[in-house]
Amino acid sequence: MPNITLDEVDVVVVGLGWAGSLMAIELAKEGLKVRALERGPDRTSEDFAYPKPADQYAYAIRDKVFATPREAALTVRYKREETALPTRKWGAFAPGTGVGGSGLHWTGVLIRPTPTDLKLKTYADHAYKRGTLDPDMRIKDFPFTWDEIEPHYDFFDKVCGLSGKTGNLRGQVQPGGDPFEGPRSSPYPLPALHDTLNCSMFADVARRQGYHPFPNPSANVSQAWTNPYGAQIAPCNYCGYCSKYACLNYSKASPQTTILDVLKRMPNFDYKVNANVIRVDLHADRKTARGVTYIDEHQREVFQPAKIVVLSSFQFANVRLMLLSGIGKPYDPVTEQGTIGRNYAFLSNGNATLFFKDKHFNPFATAGATGEMINDISPGNFDGPKLGFIGGAKIHSSQSSGAPIGAALPPGTPSWGKGWKEGMIDWYGRSMTIGITTTCMSYRGHYLDLDPNYKDPWGMPLLRMTFDWRENELKLQRYLREIVLGLAKDLKPDAMSENFLALDSHWDITKYVSTHNVGGAIMGSSPRDSALNRYLQSWDVHNVFVPGGNAFPQNFQANPTATIGAITLFAAEAIKKQYLKKPGPLVQA
Amino acid sequence: MKRLTTLRAIAALCLAAVSLAHAAPDAALVQRGESLARMGDCVACHSVPGKAPYAGGVPIDSGHGIIYSSNITPDRQHGIGAYTLQQFSDAVRKGVRADGTNLYPAMPYPNYAKVSDADIQALYAYFLAGVAPSPAQPPATNMQFPFNMRWGMGLWNAVFVDQQPFRPQPGWSAQVTRGAYLVEGLGHCGSCHTPRGLAMNEKAGGSADARFLAGGELVGWPVPSLRGMAHWSEQDVVDYLQTGRNRTAAVAGEMNQVVTHSTTHVADADVQAIAAYLKALPPAAQRSAEVKPQGAAATTRKLTAATNLTLGERLYLDNCAACHFVTGGGATRIFPQLDGATVVNADSPAGLIHVVLAGAKTPSTAKAPSVLAMPAFGARLSDAEVAELATFLRQAWGNGAAAVSAREVEKVRARLAAH
Secondary structure (H helix, E strand, C coil), X not given: CCEEECCCXXXXXXXXXXXXXXXXXXXXXXXXXXXEECXXXXXXXXXXXXCCCCCHXXXXXXXXXXXXXXXXXXXXXXCCCCCCEECCCCCCCCCECCCCCHHHHCCCECCCCCHHHHCHHHHHHXXXXXXXXXXXXXXXXXXXXHHHHHHHHHHHHHHHXXXXXXXXXXXXXXXCCXXXXXXXCCCCCECCCCCCHHHHHHHHHHHHCXXXXXXXXXXXXXXXXXXXXXXXXXXXXXXXCCCCCCCCCCCECCHHHHHHHHHCCCCCEEEECCCEEEEEEECCCCCCEEEEEEECCCCCEEEEEEEEEEECCCHHHHXXXXXXHCCCCECECCCCECCECCCCECCCEEEEEEEXXXXXXXXXXXXXXXXXXXXXXXXXXXXXXXXXXXXXEEEEEECCCCCCCCCCCCCCCCCCHHHHHHHHHHHCCCEEEEEEEECECCECCCEEEEEEEEECCCCCEEEEEECCCCHHHHXXXXXXXXXXXXXXXHCCCCEEEEECCCCCCCCCCCCCCCCCCECCCCECCCCCCCCECCCCEECCCCCEECCCHHHCCCECCCCXXXXXXXXXXXXXXXXXXXXXXXXXXXXXX | CEECCCXXXXXXXXXXXXXXCCCCCCHHHXXXXXXXXXXXXXXXXXXXXXXXXXXXXXXXXXXXXXXXXXXXXXXXXXXXXXXXXXXXXXXXXXXXXXXXXXXXXXXXXXXXXXXXXXHHHHHHHXXXXXXXXXXXXXXXXXXXXXXXXXXXXXXXXXXXXXXXXXXCCCCXXXXXHHHHHHHHCCCCCHHHHCCECCCCCECCCCCXXXXXXXXXXXXXXEECCCCCCCCCCHHHHHHHHHHCECCCCECCCCHHHXXXXXXXXXXXXXXXXXXXXXXXXXXXXCCCCCCCCCCHHHHHHHHHHCCCCCHHHHHHHHHCHHHHCXXXXXXXXXXXXXXXXXXXXXXXXXXXXXXXXXXXXXXXXXXXXXXXXXXXXXCCCCHHHHHHHHHHHHHCCCCCCCCCCHHHHHHHXXXXXXX
């Protein structure tokens, strides 16, 4: 295999999704020579010019813009006594690939966790009697304060043109917003999207029952927006092709719409596509990296020397690259020694679907983030400690798409043939859902490591995921079910179906939940039990930074993108202001 | 390949070499020359993308043969490195090469005749000291008879070229005067925006004539009048030139290249001067609408109700309304407004048809980096459908222009296919 060595760069960015694009533009603006390596193909606006993305079969069923299992499969098992098997088809989650990454096909819900969510360990220690929570639970605080991270949330909100209603402006609770949100330094950049019938029905019933509904915070923007980088986002036209699609209208914040056109103009930035990074190469002392090696589109091995390595691929790809490169010590769930792979967490969802004979919900006229939600059932804001579990959920009525395949039909409707056709005629567009998106704690036995049996096409071991539901999460589901059904019944539907986990449920990898996989290379305050410091810098190899969902020590009920953006910007600032002046560990262990 | 109307059927720079040694000019002068070269958009015709800047070789289809632009780098053999200031000045302002032969007026020397001596000096300094020499030799220009007789251009020059220097009009402010100087001269805006006579001469060479910048036609594209710019504010003009987009419009057609290569690089004060000057020009007489507009409210209501639609209305909803909306209002600085748009209401529908068939894309500029593309609908809509759609657009909201036939669409489609 021929060896090619490229010209050295200041920064190599592995993966050009949200985290990679933010890192690249922030560091390129500093004058550094930045090169991004993207595993998948380029994706430009020509690829998703109207009407190409309006194709449910290609995008949502056949996963047009996702990584293929061949390039990104992992193996999965419930517990460490089992042999893990590879994912041959995406189910519960579906990572992206190509320029823009998952940031291209996300739905566009851009919501922050609460200050309590970020200090969950402190809250648990304070609110829960010792011994009431699962002894294997390994939750942690995020290693920064609200005031430190808020300016970065604020900036990322502006990058994305966040549309919605302000709930807490500098400590003052605002009418119509989320009263539980942390104080924000500036209001939402743009007003909320127009609501739909399900939104107003849900908001009314939630308010009647004493909850505090507010519009889903949306990065499908409500009005024309020019962001701080000068990039323009167009007003959403409510076509409903968002989640799993590239936006055909420049209306969904993505690396393409918010960063890349600016970045591509910079002479000190370039990027290579179909460049599959297989390892970070370390110097002999293993304290610093000297670059990365990738396989190019002609299957040649290429070495890219770099002074700083940013691993900004998808959560589990980042963890795998650290394991393959020998950065940090692999986690052992028995001894709890080692840091790479620990604190893996996912999330659960559930919903009730409400059917109304006499209502038209017009689901085909919607934005991906269209909906109303309540945040009342989040840690610290309800009676969690008395109920014997920790966590919470966004409870929401979202209407993300009216695409026909898989449209909801009342219980008992045949799933094919004449009966199905009649059901579609009678019921398409006559239902709404009330759903939950939950927290997920981290546990001693939920982790990622390298699989001993299965290898990728280049002979390297796949990542192995060990994960299942725990009692805490299932009790939370049962509690949330009662609340959802209480809201649903109050709306008096003609028929209803429900989908929640039972107390004996196992994790089902075949049904889509959300691609909100977190942890595995977490940020923390000690190299003993975290892979990265507060600036996403590897404790072990100080010129490697690893922004992404991998850094979350557990999953909060908020969608992850806002926090991925904020922690990436926090890290970029530390690199610019501290690391460049004095390369070395930014936090003393 | 660039394409020109017959006018420009007549032109090129192929400069031979006689020589004099030059002292190194000062850096400030070179830099001023560089920004003047941007204003003059020399790069558009003299640089092949991906090759050495200003090394020429850009093919310009005159309609009577291909003119290849010349190498204007300071290479002494193949470029203009051996030119004296006087020879440079004569080439730029009179269209005469160092060897005494005539250039074709694809080189806009009739406009550049207005450039001041001081600016010529700065340009000369830039091209001699600020540009890297390239030994590239462009292909020979190959014009058909009788246009291959370069001496003929001398007669054309005598009849049509106003060799007078720039003259400010009485009453102009300093800013308007500056704008006029740039527009009449280096900007050579008139070469597209002033109507052409039978010999492809510009019918007016300067601001004093009401035909100057009154609009015309270029390769089938209706070129709008720039006089007075009734629908745009000064800031709209500035935004358009600097970013290829403004409150209501986005650049399309040949002007896209002008924004990309020239106006986006021009200093703020100069762009503002150009805007002030254009706004100060007395507008051309308004022609009355050919058809009675439906009225904005009526069209919006009809499209919103979406019942009993005409084919044109239905096609608009299916293909256009997502971005331009039922109001025809588009989105500020992103999606052009169609209600009242010049290209929609032009006498000739060719520009509108072109955009529908081929799409358009904003250039990425320093002040507006986002590339916003309208898809091409040529593969999706038939000639008859485009005609129905264009007819609807030209009579919707406050628009009032004539219907479009499938034959007109067919012609534009054929022209697009030929490129």
